[in-house]
Amino acid sequence: MQERKPRFTSLSGFDTNPVYTHNDLKGWSPEEELGAPGEFPYTRGVYPTMYRGRLWTMRQFAGFGSAEDTNRRFKYLLKHGQTGLSVAFDMPTLMGIDADDPRAHGEVGHCGVAISSLDDMERLFDGIPLDQVTTSMTINGPAAVIFAMYLAVAEKRGIRLERLDGTLQNDILKEYIAQKEWLFPPDPSLRLITDTIAYCAEHVPKWHPVSISGYHIREAGSTAVQELAFTLYDGLTYVEAAVKTGLPVDRFAPQLSFFFNAHNDFFEEVAKFRAARRLWAREMTRRYKPSDPRSAQLRCHAQTAGCSLTAQQPMNNVVRTTIQALAAVMGGTQSLHTNSMDETLALPTEDAVKLALRTQQIIAQESEVTNTVDPLGGSYYVETLTNRLEEAALDYFRRLDEMGGMVRAIEQGFPQREILDAAQRYLREVERKEQIVVGVNEYVEPEAGQIPILKIGQGVEDDQVARLSDLRKSRDSFKMVGAVEALQEAATCGENVMPYLIDAVKAKATLGEICLALKEVLGMYRDPVVL
């Protein structure tokens, strides 16, 4: 019988055969390529019992409006069974500017929560026991400053820093590559990152100082291969930078974590998570010969693909998210965010985010997929895909090595251009209907379907501006200026800036003031325009 299409491919463009057999895995050794769960090369998972021992952390990314608004949302999510917090900051905060900066006008509290000072951070975590939750903070350019605020809140409450557990995204390379929220040039940024890594190793040992992120690379339009390759290569770049400062690899590598996208192509995504673990284990072992096995274990968070959601017929997004979430679970993720159906329109409403959380709970508690470790391991197709993804990522590694590393490649616009080309290929496939998007280029309905969406009022910005004005009037400005100058001094002479940042935020220097002071010392970044 004739097939429906002349060619079947994965979402990343791999040709797909009608059937896979043992012939596709000739010479493949399960001992070498898989190992047991919890054992090198960790293809089947980083823990021996995986979800039989402990389910993944259900961690919904949340933040909007004022610190109080987001604090209420956190408590709502915890009440409904969420097991970890994840903070979304607004654009001004992500760019290291205060809410009363003219460039912030119209953006305050829109894409996340507005945090300009230690006072805001205290209100954000009001009534939340920082020693009993794990907190993830999605912030990069000004990550060290925001982290200093979090540590200062803990100190003020008498919580010992070694009890704090959570994750700072703090991954600037993928900002230059894909997400485009940066402050300083690559070299000083890498130095701030190694400062946070070293500070955590010494003082906050349970914290994950960097979450090396492929999510945004994929959202910018990359293939699964590019996501895998650029992310792991970014990770190796951070390891190299930290080792160069003199830190032994086993002092910090076990605390590195990763963050991947869970996209539409179910089997390819499962294979991507498996290939990521194997590749990281092999490269870390080959390059750094760690003695602690945890240094070669890739632990990750996953988020379903925001870019796969459609504004048309938004309820369909619940189904897309379910399939993607299942792929992340089959891939063995340690924590998961499921997108809400309304997120192509606005930040999610309470009802929409609850449904997204319930989706995870149904997968975890009703589907029985958690009963056995790596249930797709040994599938001819999944193992073939895992091999191909690993090989294709290694090809990119070689090209990046030849260019002199990731920073040089970024300066040449290499990853940016690869991703944009992939995004354009995908768009053309959709326009030619080689790729069907339900409700967009097939099964289209004249009325897209209306759902309620969350609105952020202008009041948030006005309140935030007024608060900052009060803060600037009421603080001890001599103390504040002294702390900021000490920070600049430390940044200039290459001392670890973390203790100085903590002093500066405690002296009520604002995020914008601190970032401006650091820019004077570290410089600013201008990106190469890649079109």
Added chain:
Amino acid sequence: MTVASQPLRILIGKVGLDGHDRGVKLIARALRDAGMEVIYTGLHQTPEQIVNTAIQEDVDAIGLSILSGAHRTLFRRVIELLKEQDAEDIALFGGGIIPDEDVPTLTAAGVKALFRPGAPMEEIVTFVKGLKPQG
């Protein structure tokens, strides 16, 4: 015989703080492939920078992408500045995450068209071509 018309000159930019440039770059490429002269501003532009560049580059239209929820403030500011500079002949269009209810307000304020997620590229190219009658 008619004189060949000048190609349309279009300024494509990201205004505000968000860095999501996948869509805007694909649109810039599509307009360029359709024979237009495209000036791409890059990221994090202020409304002032956009309007100044548009005037200096003598463009026919400005296309702005905003995915941060700041569209109400930023589009209005660009319109104000175009008026102040006597440059209202420059057409303004845009795209991004823009809720239904904001569309009428923005079009009434002078935004010629707003394209939202899933809008076909062909529709955008056709719209921009239609901004200037072809000789």
